[in-house]
Amino acid sequence: MRPVGSKYLLEEPLGRGATGTVWRASQRETAGAEAAVAGQPGETVAIKVLKEELAHDPDVVMRFLRERSVLLRLTHPNIVRTRDLVVEGDLLALVMDLVDGPDLHRYLRQNGPFSPVAAALLTAQIADALAASHADGVVHRDLKPANVLLAGAEGAAEMHPMLTDFGIARLADSPGLTRTQEFVGTPAYVAPESAEGRPQTSAVDIYGAGILLYELVTGRPPFAGATALEVLHRHLSEDPQRPGSVPEPLWTVIERCLRKRPEERPSAENLARGLRVVAAGIGVHASPAEAEAALGVAALLAPDPAPAPVPETGGDSGAADPTQVLPSTGAGGGQYDPSAATNVMPTTGAGAAGAAGA
Structure with missing residues (x-):
């Protein structure tokens, strides 16, 4: 078992994705006022621990902290509720309700x-x-x-x-x-x-x-x-x-x-x-x-007259680098999976490269 902050304890991994690993976890003590759900000791939750390279990126950490209030207030019967966000050292994690069912x-x-x-x-x-x-x-x-x-x-x-x-x-x-x-x-x-x-x-x-x-x-x-x-x-x-x-x-x-x-x-x-x-x-x-x-x-099926924009992240007018991927032709690479997350190659001149199928 591995602690996440002082309030949660990771128990077993439930799945891995492009941005991190989801764990079954238990709550060790009641969360503070900054959490959307205080919870109770012994309660079972799901925790998504983001990849280390994300936690080491100051831009991501700042965005994580900035978006706290938005994520914690997003509640709906068809949305998995985010209960708490943990920032500790080189660890970033989202604490969520545990949904008992398959994806x-x-x-x-x-x-x-x-x-x-x-x-x-x-x-x-x-x-x-x-x-x-x-x-x-x-x-x-x-x-x-x-x-x-x-x-x-x-x-x-x-x-x-x-x-x-x-x-x-x-x-x-x-x-x-x-x-x-x-x-x-x-x-x-x-x-x-x-x-x-x-x-x-x-x-x-x-x-x-x-x-x-x-x-x-x-x-x-x-x-x-x-x-x-x-x-x-x-x-x-x-x-x-x-x-x-x-x-x-x-x-x-x-x-x-x-x-x-x-x-x-x-x-x-x-x-x-x-x-x-x-x-x-x-x-x-x-x-x-x-x-x-x-x-x-x-x-x-009328269009939305005022669609929600994706916030700008460093480009102009909300634009981003185009998604460009390289075919997975490396030795030993498995069959291409269209449902796997991709990597992006920033268009920063000669020599920019990335691999598909992360």
Whole structure:
């Protein structure tokens, strides 16, 4: 067991990602007034310990401290609550509620695609979470099945998705992080404007929701390739094709979310509303009126007139270095995984390099 500050004790790792490791942990004593949840001794929590290179970067540490109030006040039934933030020496950690259930990526691999109705209803709950966070000025920026936990998934009448890793991209996206060659994002889910380094807004989360919805009903993301670079190129240059198994109203929603121009994507609130209308209209017990409403869902998918901007991190107008990746051609490299986080190569002149599949 390993202590985190004076109040928490790490017990066992639950998973590792591009930015750190999530642990099952216990609380040793009540947290102070600076925490959102005081907790009780012996209580079980989840703690994400960020990678050491992040903790050693003063830009990241300052951002971590600056974003404390934003992360701690972000509460919603479909968002995993951040209870406390720990900064001690070379350690940065987020203390969160422990969700007893698999992540959506693992659930999909084990159980296969969802029905169109179930996919629409589950994604509507995720859109609810996004609407709440966007209203508070927080953009997730790494929406994917692996960042959706399913509370009570086993034997539950209805799945309760909970979006996690809010604020990780926001915390880690700093000039210092660029120096460490890390990129917080996943090729299969990256919006075109993120891949090109253009200014980003909450519309990147809507794009991610569209990719996720497509994957829920088909079992795979719409864009794949032999390398991360190929996947990113397809996001920029190709339109997704409708599979025969996807009902027309649901495809209307997916297609609108995956528009290349961010200003043409719906707001999270309108996305949630549209998905529930679609779910009601494509079910086996849908009335004629509900079916007709589902066919007219496009009218409900109005864009957000004031999308939440991604805060500037050293560039102009919120822009960032374009996402550039090298194919994993090194000896002994495994098969390319489109769901793995990538590295970024800053465009700083000759000799800049990075590797794919971090």
